[in-house]
Amino acid sequence: MTKPTLVSFKLCPYVQRSVINLLEKKVEYEIKYIDLANKPDWFLKISPFGRVPVLVVGEEVLFESAVINEYLDETNLPSLHPKDPLLKAKHRAWAEFASALLVDQYGWTMSKEESDSNKKKEEILSKFKILESILPEPKNGTLFFAGETKHLVDTAYAPFFMRMEFLKNKGVEFDLVSGFPKVQTWSDTLLSLPSVKNSVLPEVPKEYIEFIKAHNSWMGGKL
Numbered sequence: 252m253t254k255p256t257l258v259s260f261k262l263c264p265y266v267q268r269s270v271i272n273l274l275e276k277k278v279e280y281e282i283k284y285i286d287l288a289n290k291p292d293w294f295l296k297i298s299p300f301g302r303v304p305v306l307v308v309g310e311e312v313l314f315e316s317a318v319i320n321e322y323l324d325e326t327n328l329p330s331l332h333p334k335d336p337l338l339k340a341k342h343r344a345w346a347e348f349a350s351a352l353l354v355d356q357y358g359w360t361m362s363k364e365e366s367d368s369n370k371k372k373e374e375i376l377s378k379f380k381i382l383e384s385i386l387p388e389p390k391n392g393t394l395f396f397a398g399e400t401k402h403l404v405d406t407a408y409a410p411f412f413m414r415m416e417f418l419k420n421k422g423v424e425f426d427l428v429s430g431f432p433k434v435q436t437w438s439d440t441l442l443s444l445p446s447v448k449n450s451v452l453p454e455v456p457k458e459y460i461e462f463i464k465a466h467n468s469w470m471g472g473k474l
């Protein structure tokens with residue numbers, strides 16, 4: 252069977268989720284980078300929403316990171332999902348919550364006006380408050396979504412936390428995580444995983460900041 256091919260934009264957090272899963276599952280894969288500002292025709296033909304990631308598996312094309320990750324999880328056992336259907340459904344619901352955080356993060360960094368950026372920041376903070384209330388207590392300085400064991404849902408959050416870290420490195424005013432001790436421990440745990448560390452190219456931290464600046468957002472002027 253030929254290797255699956257992941258189509259990527261190197262700064263995309265949704266693609267990064269799939270890379271983390273490919274690495275977690277030790278799947279051999281190819282990766283093709285495209286420029287979203289100049290989408291090639293072959294990509295537009297295979298990506299129904301014109302978005303990355305897409306995963307090409309033989310003759311088939313999968314899109315939507317959550318679906319790609321479920322496929323990778325089912326076809327490369329052991330599964331990173333809980334066995335119990337109710338718990339599995341709960342994990343899927345909280346993976347959706349991670350996607351909402353990514354949307355807030357994009358708005359926070361890319362808004363042209365300070366007031367719009369601040370609204371998004373407040374949305375992130377209110378979501379952190381909810382996460383802090385539902386996360387279990389960390390043990391020995393380690394915390395995953397469900398406690399001591401890593402699950403698929405954790406991989407949905409890691410790209411978000413990585414970008415929070417890139418921003419925090421540009422100034423304490425961009426540090427939203429440290430006010431939430433359990434969220435902070437969760438972030439530290441995820442960012443220390445080899446699959447997460449190796450899920451982006453070395454230039455991504457710098458290019459992420461450059462990307463924000465290049466869009467003339469309010470935050471871009473502060474970085």
Ligand SMILES: N[C@@H](CCC(=O)N[C@@H](CS)C(=O)NCC(=O)O)C(=O)O
Nearest residue numbers: 263264265287302303304315316317
């Ligand atoms: N819900 C999608 C979101 C994917 C997404 O928004 N990808 C962005 C890049 S990070 C994209 O391809 N945008 C298309 C564009 O910028 O034209 C998923 O989880 O895969």
